Amino acid sequence: MKETRYSRQELFSPIGNIGQEKFKNKHVLIIGAGALGSSSAEMLVRSGIGTITIVDRDYVEYSNLQRQQLYTEEDVERRLPKAVAAQRRLQQVNTDVNIKGIISDVSIDELETLIVGVDVIVDATDNFETRLMINDISQKYSVPWVFGSCVGSYGMSYTFIPNVTPCFHCLLENIPTKGMTCDTVGVIAPVVTMVSSYQVTEVMKLLIGDMKSIRKTLVTFDLWNNQRMDINMDGAKKTTCLSCGVDATYPYLQKENISQSVVLCGRNTVQIRPAKHRQELDLHYIEEQLRESGKKVDRNIYLLITEIDNHRVVLFQDGRMLVHDTKDTSFARKVYQQLLG
Numbered sequence: 001m002k003e004t005r006y007s008r009q010e011l012f013s014p015i016g017n018i019g020q021e022k023f024k025n026k027h028v029l030i031i032g033a034g035a036l037g038s039s040s041a042e043m044l045v046r047s048g049i050g051t052i053t054i055v056d057r058d059y060v061e062y063s064n065l066q067r068q069q070l071y072t073e074e075d076v077e078r079r080l081p082k083a084v085a086a087q088r089r090l091q092q093v094n095t096d097v098n099i100k101g102i103i104s105d106v107s108i109d110e111l112e113t114l115i116v117g118v119d120v121i122v123d124a125t126d127n128f129e130t131r132l133m134i135n136d137i138s139q140k141y142s143v144p145w146v147f148g149s150c151v152g153s154y155g156m157s158y159t160f161i162p163n164v165t166p167c168f169h170c171l172l173e174n175i176p177t178k179g180m181t182c183d184t185v186g187v188i189a190p191v192v193t194m195v196s197s198y199q200v201t202e203v204m205k206l207l208i209g210d211m212k213s214i215r216k217t218l219v220t221f222d223l224w225n226n227q228r229m230d231i232n233m234d235g236a237k238k239t240t241c242l243s244c245g246v247d248a249t250y251p252y253l254q255k256e257n258i259s260q261s262v263v264l265c266g267r268n269t270v271q272i273r274p275a276k277h278r279q280e281l282d283l284h285y286i287e288e289q290l291r292e293s294g295k296k297v298d299r300n301i302y303l304l305i306t307e308i309d310n311h312r313v314v315l316f317q318d319g320r321m322l323v324h325d326t327k328d329t330s331f332a333r334k335v336y337q338q339l340l341g
Contacts, residue, residue: 005096006048019208020048026207027051029114030122031106031134033082034058035187036148037124038070039196044122044203045090051098052090053114056082057105057271057320058264059303067189081302081316103302105273105320106130108253111137120206121145122199127262132243132252135160135168139244140253146202148195152185153224155195158233159202159214166237167244169252171218191223261329264322270332274319281317286339308335315339 004010010020028049030037033056041054060068060075060082068082075085087101104110106125115121115137123145125131131147138145142162149156160167198219205213217230237244242251261272283304287297290306298305304315312324313335321339323332 005094009047014210014213015204015208019204022208023048023204024050026119027053027117028120028122028203028207029118030054030124031130032056032124032126033070033086033101034064034124034126035067035189035192036150036196036199037122038068038082038086039192040122040124040148040200040203041086041090042070042093043196043200045094045097045099047200047204048094049097049207051100053100053102053118054083054086054090055102055104055106055110055114056086057103057316058082058322059314060085067187067192069189079298079300079303079305084302103316104318105271106133107273108133108255111253115141115143118143120203122203123147124196126264129252129262131168136243136250136252138162139167139248140250144206146199146206148199150191150195151187152222153188153191154220154222155191155198156218156220157195157198157202158218159206161206161214162244165216166233167241169243170236170238170241171233188224194221194223261332263327263329267324268327269322269324270326270329272321272323272329272332272336281315281319281340283315283317286315308338311335313339 006020009015010017026049028044030041030052033041033054037054037056041052044052060071060080062076064071065073070086070089081103083101083103087099090099111133121134121138121143123131123134134145138160139162144159144161147158147160147168159165202215216232216234218233219230221228239245242249261270263270283299287299287304290297295306302317306313311326314322321336323335326332
């Protein structure tokens with residue numbers, strides 16, 4: 001008998017043939033295609049999940065290659081957006097999976113569209129603001145999501161199930177961040193793989209409906225120092241929580257609570273996004289204007305790169321801008337106005 005692509009996975013009794021059939025009809029949304037996102041996406045694609053949507057706002061750089069396993073030096077040279085590079089690579093891995101790569105910063109409007117038809121959300125972001133939006137969209141539409149975070153050699157993960165577990169908003173005071181960021185202490189590749197392994201395993205359980213096997217704790221670990229801890233969060237759920245409580249208002253789906261500029265983790269870079277939805281920019285026209293003014297420009301169909309005031313500036317078709325080598329959001333907004341008005 002000819003072995004199937006998923007034969008070893010089907011031999012694992014908790015999944016089996018029935019679970020594999022369930023996978024084929026499921027849709028997973030991965031928000032972020034950096035270290036955690038690329039690792040989780042590859043495992044889920046190889047596992048035969050029917051549809052994978054990957055959303056990311058960034059492009060591939062050399063500093064990513066140390067831990068972001070989907071990307072190559074060619075992707076860097078071509079300045080490919082991560083969503084594009086990830087989709088291309090993953091489609092080569094498994095043509096049976098419907099893979100959608102979307103170049104976008106995830107905001108409220110995008111989430112309201114992306115959530116349709118999704119069975120599970122994978123958190124592969126690097127900031128609390130986006131996670132709070134994910135949390136509220138999860139609660140609003142009763143779609144579970146799996147949190148993951150890593151920095152240095154330290155990682156953590158938790159599975160949020162609406163109407164069952166406390167939500168991310170409930171846990172904010174209890175999540176041990178240690179005050180570290182990848183910008184200050186870096187990150188090693190093994191901790192990325194460990195966190196994404198925890199996340200993907202929980203996703204698989206959710207997709208086949210094995211709720212009794214869902215991990216009930218917030219798991220934290222430090223690979224370098226050989227430490228691991230499970231924190232029971234059962235008592236953290238709050239009936240007064242504005243995201244999951246009795247009178248939930250989903251505050252992080254209110255546009256007045258979302259900023260238009262953010263410093264990207266570990267990048268010494270500020271992202272500026274349009275205050276209002278902007279139609280796709282004509283990057284060719286902007287390139288011509290910049291060249292006429294004496295600027296050097298590098299452009300592909302997805303983005304444009306130039307230099308302003310000795311800072312590398314990247315402009316995407318959707319109107320977003322990355323200003324590198326600064327954490328000064330005021331300066332970044334000035335550059336944005338200088339380029340786009």
